[in-house]
Amino acid sequence: MLNKDISTSVKKKEHDGKVSGQLPYISDVKLDTLLYGVLYRSPVAYGKVRSIQLPPLPAGYEKIGAEHIPGNNFVKILKEDQPIFANEWVNYIGEPMFMLVGPELDILYQLLEQVEVDIEEHQAIFTLKEAIEQKDQAGIFASHEFGEDLDVIQSIEKNAHQVIVEEYETGYQEHVYLEPQGMLGIYKQDEILVEGSMQCLYYVKNALVSALACEDDEVRVIQSPTGGGFGGKEDFPSMMACHVAVAAKVVKKPVMLLFDRAEDMEVTTKRHPAKFKYRTALDKQGNILCMSVELFLDSGANAGLSPVVLQRALLNSAGVYKIPHFHAKGYALKTNTVPNGAFRGFGAPQSFAAIESHMGHISKKANRDSIEYKRNYMVKQGDPTITNGKFKDPVLLEDMIMDLMKVTDYAKKKAEYRSFNQKSNRYKKGIGASFFLHGCGFTGSGERDHIKATVKLAKTENDGVQIKISNADIGQGVLTTMSKIVAKELDLPYEDISFPYPDTKVVPDSGPTVASRTTMIVGKLLERAAKKLKEQWQSGVAQEVIEHYVHEEMIPWNEEKFSGDAYPAYAWGINFIEVEVDTLTGNVRVEKVYGSFDIGKAIDERIVKGQIDGGLVQGIAYGFMEKMTSKSGRIQQKSISDYGPPTAMDVVHIESKLFDNPYAGGPYGAKGVGELPLTGGAPAVQAAIEDALQISFYQIPVTPEYIIESLMKKAGEALD
């Protein structure tokens, strides 16, 4: 290990426990006096609660509601608008109103069915379309506007050869983590302990301190082994933690709250559906003169993280392009539907799907190959960002594209597919590409002003080293990668570094496990801590070192004006995807997937490959398979088979390549990798389907239903 490159893969820390099935997840925990909780959920999308009538509760069963919350009845996230138990107004179907706790689930379910609530129903807003139409009355959680003056845009449009007006929509996406949400609250004499499946220990802890109105040391949060998160366990677990903690405090016993798949799919956060409206002015040759975009996010019933998701969506609204006279405006809107929240990519996948689609459509209008066209606008090192920050590090996009065009034999393949499609009636082949980036870490000065990460390394008298950070391994390999960084820096065997699942009683707040920040930001702090420990190393003595976040000087971020450097570093990626479309059924077969990425430096190649393959599959599925719909405020797909995430049968081998481009601010040059690979999947698959069918699409997922409808329309137009 010592002399090997850090990228060389090692056995993951939790490998044996997972492979043998011995690693206990929260639902595996059994305690003697354990009580279960079940939530009574609002049957109404929007209304005022008049009364709640409970059946007689057997001994040992209790109702836990808003009246039991010692502190504030809201889940502390950003805004104070998400009740822990909705006791006055309900804002979406499925909103928790109260919880019944008791020893037997069977009895709890029967009791739930006998509850009668009287709710005065009010007119709800069910769709993003309605929210946009009524946005002035309905509720705007956040909005931002920046870029070129609208007067300037207007005068450019007036003199333009043509102005392309285009709308684009993206749908829900469900995380489908393998392990559904679960949380356990344990009552102890001097503290409430909450254990569960989560990404952000201190988010949970802060929410508990607010709900229980208690001192910092009266609550404690331990992450249990977590079977996937993808952002779904960023904000949502805070609410469940409040539920079990309040209950545990009342009944003075441990209380477990576990969701089954159907409940998890119906009521937990999803990726925000979005709508984009573009106006792009072109000259005679099809060159872009100016572009303005308006984007709308369906936030669901409360703000949650939507204001921040909106920021990332806006920051990526021009994709990887330097567009002259760019203007953007965005809104996070309220609807009476399940709240949407964090999801791998955090607003960026919507924006990239939209801008890549729009650029592709413009290139068709200009009669130019879309890759060639996009390359004219690609950002380069030293270029300004759309918020007048600066791409200060090398941008390798051009090299990556040239390389994949060679690997795929792009021009030849295009010609081959054209001739194949002429001969083949039923099946049509196509190839498409996407170019994208991901700003690593928190937006703007978030790391400096809000997170203020701290890490600790503790050395025992036996010279073993323990990592103390609040970042959660959710399958992505944090236990392993962080241990590798520390081991390398200390010249110790990787096995000598221990990294138990974090416990807020032991670990400082190194920030949440989100935003592709853990390796880059926290990893760097650990690298520095390890360096410090090495300098002070005294064999046989217990030692501890602490490191705090140091902000890298950039062009200062101004959230109000939306200007400055939004991120310290960017990871980059490109995808080429080949598909075959069955024109009789609209079914799409993904045949080849290529991805090239610049993530600075891989801390562990196999872990990175896992992130790439998993992210790409999730991104591709977002583009054409995974379809979730809400009808009158109710999620329609409550099972995995109805929602349709890809199976192994739907996925092909993914050819991926890394381009080294070490970033000085990351450990060993590493940047973030978690979210990036998802981002390009949808736009590339859409472009490939468009290439195969020679039809433009204006929404994702490009489902078979949408394809068949478009083919029928095209056939109709051909007859006219």
Next chain:
Amino acid sequence: MVMHTVSSYRFESLEETISQLSKEDCQIIAGGTDIMVQHKSPRGVPAKFEKPIVFIDHLKELKKIYQNNQDIHIGACCSYSELLKHPLIPKILKVAIQQIAAPAIRNRGTLGGNICNASPAGDTLPLLYIYNAKIKLRSSKGERLIEIKDFIQGPRKVKISKDEILTEIILPEVQEEGTHFVFEKVANRRADAIAKISFAGSLRLDEGRIIDARFAFGAVGPTVVRFMDIEQTIVGEAFPLDNMVIDRVVAGFDRKINPIDDHRSTAVYRKTVALNLLRYFLKKRAFKEGHRIN
């Protein structure tokens, strides 16, 4: 704790099983791949059954596959995996079975179960309809045969008495030679998926003319549908079919098929795709290459 107990039987023989069914109204479980899902409780609570359970998945009498003249007899409790391995099972039926769920389900699920579950999206059903499959039912009183189209009444509704058990599926006069089959399942993904629409067809030719034509659609109505009156109109036609004939047949189905919108797909999609697949099959100039599976 409220204990829900349920008696269950697992007899050594079919005789004993049938004898029990004559005495008591029971819930029969073969592979359990549908029943267990339908009786599932919310998380943490066992499945609930109102009636005593009779397990039949192990009964040897129900696992036989044999040929009698031209008829193929399939034991109701043959699992999909067993059917896939058996030489007597028609190739096209294997094509359909291969697309059911995933290996674990195929190891448990049975042909008899697929029929008794009577889902309009049942993957083996369109082919069983075009085979004019006969269902053999046994009770302590004796045996009877019923056509599959009469047996299946609607979603989860079959014509079976409480004391009867489905023992065999008979595919009469199977003639693989000279008959051209198609089966297409259209679903949201390539495994573990429920059909949005499925299509089975067969054309039997003799000296360039069609002597037998059958078409069945799944997931476009409460049961699999077949319209023999339309099928009859192309018997005697020269093959390859004239475009006018094809248009007429497709138009005939267009009038008869009335699918619905649901959380899996839309009525428009189901109908369009059903007719697309039918037209594609009818338009075949020759039967050389099969269509792609999946």
